[in-house]
Amino acid sequence: MTVTGIGAARPHRLSDAALAALGAGRPGPGVLDELRRVRMSRHLLLLRQIAALAGTACLRELSAAETTHPARTRALLDRPLFGVWAAGCLTALRDGASPEAAGVGHLTELAARARIPRPRQAERLLTAAHDGLSISVRLEDSDPLRARLGLTPTPPLSEAGAARWQAAFTEAWRLLVDRVRPDAEVLSRVLDCVVPVETDPAARGISATSVHAYGAVAISEPADPAALAVGLLHEANHSILNAVLYLFDLLEAPDTPGYSPWRDDPRPASGILHGAYAYLTVTRFWRTRPEDPLARFEFARWRAAVAAAAEGLTGLTPAGERFVGALLDEVRPWLAEPVGRDVLRLAEGANRDHHLRWRLRNLRVDPADAAALARAWRRGERPPPVTARLHRAPRRALEASARLDLAHRLLRGLPLEGSAGDLAYVRGDHGAALRAYRENRGDRTDWAGLLLVSGVPVAPEVAAAAGAALGADRPDPLAIVNWLS
């Protein structure tokens, strides 16, 4: 008997070389074609499960449309936002919603759209071509499903707004092709649609990728073409990693929280891997501009952060070992590349500063331990052992630092305005910075600054807890740090 249909279907496979190429952020066309098939596979499996719960009649019209208009029907099913809809519909059905409430009617709408050879309202596109390499993606500013990518979409764009996006896209594409052509080739095969979103007041530019929408990028209007280029590279790598994670477990305990160099809140191990992988391509972009101090700063900062984050991942599965090993093989040689002394000082300082501030924000010392520290200080005793616990953040926290902003301004040659300690720090006057930070009376940022310029290896959350417990005594913060060291 011949087995047909799903019974005859084979597992998705990747060659070892393909998995390594993905880990290195250098997948070839054949691998990316496979990831496109993975997307369609996932969408069809979601549809099968929807039909199993809602009744196969829900597929009747769409199946008929597939017979009469196969290319158009398949193209609609392949769209990233269809994956978002299918995941939401199936989740609702599993939670007990009726087929109508779960939105199964969307399939009938899709069937109707598939039968229309040319939509009445043409879709907006972003297109670009440079040096023999072209790209064309949809500028998705009207589909209600675009609101499910995790950020607030803008209203439909005006003609002027769409023209601004096109202008930035054209210039971003030129940058990408000139500087990181292999990455541009990857982007042209991964990116399907760009969803404009509202700017986050806490961030200068913001972007997002949904695990359900391979190839869709939600991104706010870019400040400049370089920001768009970097944002698209970053998000495309999230999409690629999402597809790999659909196929293979890379981590034994993906939910274990820990330190991420890219966020102020604790992140699960899977998020740390995502950050390392997304910043791998960002680092490669900034590496191509050695003459630009700000680009060099970004390169120096992120090469170290990517390597450290990837090296810190534990509990890797065999596939995870292969993937992360290839990632490290890609980034490690960059660590030896020369970077100017002042830029390197600021880049290494930014990473250390972030880690210090992250600890101060997310690690909590028990009040009883803080009181014990204060008692020991007043008695002139050695500090007692103290352990801090990780405090889970209630919401997403993007990196925000006045010192980092000052470093960016310094590297751009812009006027500087800030606290005395921060100004002295970014200018490299650590003596003046230390004097200013010693005036600290409880500010977390100043504790981080003090430890940053003093170089004393002390747990910042413990120093801050001791300082707070001794508040009325107003001790010298540097004396506390030295006492704890």
Added chain:
Amino acid sequence: MDGGTSTTSATPDWRSAMIDVSALSLAELAADAETDRADDSPLAHCLRRLADDLAHPGEPIAGFNSAL
């Protein structure tokens, strides 16, 4: 472990638990949706993994500051 098998042959590869149904028609999918599958079938295994993915989607990866 779910997914990820490395063979030791001359051309090792990684086999996913996820089945490639990308070339199947909707009619074939609908027919299969009406079929009871044994719990230990490759498809059942694949669908359990898909269900796990939906149950633990994580948050959207958001927060990249693309502008300096």
